[in-house]
Amino acid sequence: MRTTKSTIKTEVTYDGKMQFRMLAVIAEFERDNIAQNVEMGMLARAKEGCWNGGQVLGYDVVSAPGENRKRKLSTLVINPTEAQTVRKIFDLYVEGNGYKSIANKLNNEGHRTKKNKAFSIDGVRTILCNPLYAGFIRYNVRRDWNEKRRNNINPHPVIEKGQHEAIISNEV
Incomplete structure (x- = not known):
């Protein structure tokens, strides 16, 4: 007995093309809507002085359950070892050292980045x-990231007093 492969030929109809394109437009609209809502939420968090995420030298990101919220809130807690490195960077700069000099001194002494x-x-x-x-939250430094990629520095980013403890003083 011999088995044969049957080929199924699918035909693309004009109705099918129209339905596919309509679904694509709806999906694009939904994606843009979600992106806009996320951006508004992150902007509101920044204006409240909340951390929006990411790792930063000198701090550990700690999650805690929030009141009446679906997601956990992330807060910054000082990492004592890394904070010493950050203070050293600022002290060296205040003493008159340049970026290259500071980087060389840190590397020679065995200091490492967050990664x-x-x-x-x-x-x-x-x-x-x-x-x-210094205890401030900065948000929206870059604008129109999807279109411009470079040279897109926002001249008026959001800078608010943060809910975290500062590592250095305002004077420094």
Whole structure:
């Protein structure tokens, strides 16, 4: 007995094309709607002084259940070992050292980043320019990320007093 393969030929109809395209438009609308809602939620959290996520040297992100919320709230708690490194970076800068000099000193002394890597010049600059260490939350630094990618610095980002403890003083 011989078995034969049967081929199923599918035909694309105009009705099917129309339905597919309509579903694609609805899916795109839903995606944009969700993205807009997430952005509004993150902006509201930033204005309340809440951390919106991500790892940062000097702090550990701790999750705690929130009141009347579906998701847990993330807060920043000082990591004593990493905070010493952050304070050293600011002290060296106040003494007049440049980014490269600071990075070299940190690497020679065995200090490591949050991801256990050596410090770079840009990494040091990023830490020194971040108001988070003085107790502030900065949000919406970049704008129109999907369209511009580069040269998209927002001249008026959200900077609010954070709900976390500062590592350095405002004077520094």
